[in-house]
Amino acid sequence: MQRALANPANLTFELCHVSRIVTPLTKWAIPAGAALVWCAWPGLTAEFKEETLGIKPTPAPGSAAEANNLRPSSKYKYVQNEIGERPSLEE
Structure with a gap:
């Protein structure tokens, strides 16, 4: 990480490298988010759902x-x- 912050050229190279790796994975963001909500929803309390999300039981x-x-x-x-x-x- 120190190498990436040494000068702006290294930083842009590292950011481009990371973006090339992450870009193909973005199509999985919505299905992964849906799976996360599907698994986490039963664990939320009724009070949390009502106070934070505004959903009354x-x-x-x-x-x-x-x-x-x-x-x-x-x-x-x-x-x-x-x-x-x-x-x-x-x-």
Whole structure:
């Protein structure tokens, strides 16, 4: 590294050398970033997602938080789903 910083000609030569190596790898930046997000997303806490990224967690089906999202002025009825599934609400 000291050789590259010795004079501007060496620095430009080293930068050109590095750019020739890195340029073909740039097409892998988006897939590598997507794989990184795919692997790291489950490890992030709900607080981090809400405070840093502004993404609020969705309420789980059948929870009290989801019940708060229902409009009281509407009429709902239970719809029977497949065997083993919980019934869902429809307007």
